[in-house]
Amino acid sequence: MTDADTTAGGRDRDADGRARNARPRDGLGRPLPYGADGVERQPEGxxxxxPETVAEAQALLDVGRPFHAHEVFEDAWKSGPEDERTLWRGLAQLAVGLTHAARGNATGGARLLRRGAGAVEDWEVTRGEDRPYGIDLARLAGWARELAGRVEGAPAPVDAAAEAPRLVS
Incomplete structure (x- = not known):
């Protein structure tokens, strides 16, 4: 195992002893059996x-890896300025919503897409800024609500790359 060791109790741990699943993952972040070929994991922290966050997340969304884009947004949420956390958390929720929709979880996908849309809209209203870092928040919220409605109406997995939003237009 490369990222973590397995303890005698069977739990994967990182170098600091924190629980961390070391199983390989597929492109949508689902764990695969140990030894399976997975996609490279997004480094954490x-x-x-x-601008780097937006560009890296967009590149991951474009290739159908919204789970990994969520991890990029989560890093910004945790390390960025306090007054931007709502923005990055909302973007992470949108990416996780797309992840669930691509996995076929219509209920979870729609719920997170709507929650993320609300978060980015709240940030826009609170800050009075509609295009932070070039991201068109109103358009992004509209994309999320439209996809949420489609996912609920036809609960089948969506193609994450085909449905990925453009963060900056």
């Missing part, structure tokens, strides 16, 4: 500039 990376501090990026806001």
């Amino acid at each position: 990376i501090v990026r500039t806001a």
